[in-house]
Amino acid sequence: xxxxxxxxxxxxxxxxxxxxxxxxxxxxxxxxxxxxxxxxxxxxxxxxxxxxxxxxxxxxxxxxxxxxxxxxxxxxxxxxxxxxxxxxxxxxxxxxxxxxxxxxxxxxxxxxxxxxxxxxxxxxxxxxxxxxxxxxxxxxxxxxxxxxxxxxxxxxxxxxxxxxxxxxxxxxxxxxxxxxxxxxxxxxxxxxxxxxxxxxxxxxxxxxxxxxxxxxxxxxxxxxxxxxxxxxxxxxxxxxxxxxxxxxxxxxxxxxxxxxxxxxxxxxxxxxxxxxxxxxxxxxxxxxxxxxxxxxxxxxxxxxxxxxxxxxxxxxxxxxxxxxxxxxxxxxxxxxxxxxxxxxxxxxxxxxxxxxxxxxxxxxxxxxxxxxxxxxxxxxxxxxxxxxxxxxxxxxxxxxxxxxxxxxxxxxxxxxxxxxxxxxxxxxxxxxxxxxxxxxxxxxxxxxxxxxxxxxxxxxxxxxxxxxxxxxxxxxxxxxxxxxxxxxxxxxxxxxxxxxxxxxxxxxxxxxxxx
Numbered sequence: 001x002x003x004x005x006x007x008x009x010x011x012x013x014x015x016x017x018x019x020x021x022x023x024x025x026x027x028x029x030x031x032x033x034x035x036x037x038x039x040x041x042x043x044x045x046x047x048x049x050x051x052x053x054x055x056x057x058x059x060x061x062x063x064x065x066x067x068x069x070x071x072x073x074x075x076x077x078x079x080x081x082x083x084x085x086x087x088x089x090x091x092x093x094x095x096x097x098x099x100x101x102x103x104x105x106x107x108x109x110x111x112x113x114x115x116x117x118x119x120x121x122x123x124x125x126x127x128x129x130x131x132x133x134x135x136x137x138x139x140x141x142x143x144x145x146x147x148x149x150x151x152x153x154x155x156x157x158x159x160x161x162x163x164x165x166x167x168x169x170x171x172x173x174x175x176x177x178x179x180x181x182x183x184x185x186x187x188x189x190x191x192x193x194x195x196x197x198x199x200x201x202x203x204x205x206x207x208x209x210x211x212x213x214x215x216x217x218x219x220x221x222x223x224x225x226x227x228x229x230x231x232x233x234x235x236x237x238x239x240x241x242x243x244x245x246x247x248x249x250x251x252x253x254x255x256x257x258x259x260x261x262x263x264x265x266x267x268x269x270x271x272x273x274x275x276x277x278x279x280x281x282x283x284x285x286x287x288x289x290x291x292x293x294x295x296x297x298x299x300x301x302x303x304x305x306x307x308x309x310x311x312x313x314x315x316x317x318x319x320x321x322x323x324x325x326x327x328x329x330x331x332x333x334x335x336x337x338x339x340x341x342x343x344x345x346x347x348x349x350x351x352x353x354x355x356x357x358x359x360x361x362x363x364x365x366x367x368x369x370x371x372x373x374x375x376x377x378x379x380x381x382x383x384x385x386x387x388x389x390x391x392x393x394x395x396x397x398x399x400x401x402x403x404x405x406x407x408x409x410x411x412x413x414x415x416x417x418x419x420x421x422x423x424x425x426x427x428x429x430x431x432x433x434x435x436x437x438x439x440x441x442x443x444x445x446x447x448x449x450x451x452x453x454x455x456x457x458x459x460x461x462x463x464x465x466x467x468x469x470x471x472x473x474x475x476x477x478x479x480x481x482x483x484x485x486x487x488x489x490x491x492x493x494x495x496x497x498x499x500x501x502x503x504x505x506x507x508x509x510x511x512x513x514x515x
Contacts, residue, residue: 043182048192051192052135060093060094061128063193065128067138068134069094069127072123079103083289100276101228102196113134116137139191142191142196150201154181156205156209157209158176160212165349182424182427184424185379186376197376200232203222207219207222224272228268237359239356242340242347245258250347293369296321298369299371300371303375304367305331311481329368335365336359342498343355353381357494358498360378395490397424399487402458406479
């Protein structure tokens with residue numbers, strides 16, 4: 001009898017090469033995202049070590065004091081008094097002027113501060129409170145908001161974006177995440193100047209991701225929450241409205257689809273505004289705080305149409321506030337309209353991202369009472385398009401940083417400004433992502449170098465040279481005009497890109513092409 005090897009009843013399982021590669025890639029991707037997250041947190045902590053808006057500058061201090069004061073008001077007064085002028089709540093001293101979700105956020109942060117440092121939110125006695133522990137806790141609330149809302153939303157968006165976009169290369173995924181999480185403008189404003197834009201922008205990012213993954217009802221709810229945190233989120237509203245309407249019109253029961261979206265929107269707003277729906281007066285009290293028309297069409301030097309052209313046309317002298325409200329409304333709607341028409345006519349996902357940028361940019365350039373910090377809103381969709389339009393994204397970041405430089409210099413944030421500027425340039429030119437795509441390839445290198453040199457000269461002159469006594473804001477006007485001209489060029493280019501034939505094809509046509 002021949003002796004042979006006994007065959008095993010359960011032969012060893014073999015793993016194919018694609019499975020091994022997928023396993024390795026997944027683990028390396030997760031490790032890469034973890035490193036990016038930790039690095040982004042470290043950068044935020046480093047910026048938080050520097051001064052903030054209104055530090056040691058009584059009697060009104062600045063945005064830091066406004067946020068702290070809202071915590072003081074919300075945890076010491078009932079909700080019906082948060083937006084009402086009373087002896088305990090003087091609205092002239094940083095009265096709440098954001099929607100109820102900001103008030104609820106202030107309430108929960110105020111509980112945290114009261115637990116660790118009660119003096120920091122003591123009613124009426126804490127004005128201008130700037131103890132070390134108080135500042136540490138305030139910085140911590142921003143970082144926690146960032147980590148809990150903006151960071152997960154960005155990872156959600158990047159995951160969705162690279163799951164449907166055939167042009168999105170997997171090798172660009174980490175770089176794209178870096179570009180969004182390490183946006184120098186957002187970090188400088190939230191963790192330097194001191195605000196909570198990360199919450200509304202994070203909710204908007206999650207809403208965009210949900211809609212790109214065809215979860216329209218979830219996306220609508222998230223965007224309504226963003227609107228209820230900061231009313232400036234309305235910059236994105238025309239794009240959301242037009243894209244979702246265009247999708248509904250292409251379904252079997254368009255009226256039912258529109259009603260479903262309307263119920264989600266109505267229900268979300270009703271839930272957030274619940275404490276102020278018991279009477280018309282209570283509702284109007286809150287609403288009146290959200291529209292600061294009494295401040296005029298512009299307040300500070302900002303690179304939009306009204307402020308830039310005011311050098312030649314004295315808008316505030318020539319027109320009443322009512323007339324300027326109408327003018328700004330017409331200008332804003334007119335510049336948004338082409339983008340909205342394209343989204344209703346051909347609701348594609350690429351078109352939606354371009355529409356978000358075009359509509360938010362139109363609001364920034366032409367709407368009533370715009371602040372320097374409002375440039376963060378069009379910057380968000382620009383970062384969504386960073387892989388498709390890398391040069392435009394870089395150009396936009398440079399212009400946006402320059403437009404905010406006077407504000408950040410007043411806050412003594414020149415050092416973190418320069419550091420983040422340099423860090424962005426290094427990360428932007430990281431290997432593995434093509435940066436000469438699109439409009440960049442048509443611009444000579446010498447012209448790009450000249451523009452960078454001009455920007456450097458402007459920064460140096462602004463810091464070192466004293467303007468003429470007759471024109472104390474001369475340099476701010478120059479920066480404003482230069483940035484405005486570049487913003488207009490970007491707006492024109494992105495509108496043309498949205499209307500390009502390759503973007504007008506419907507989602508169904510795109511799927512057919514893939515097949």
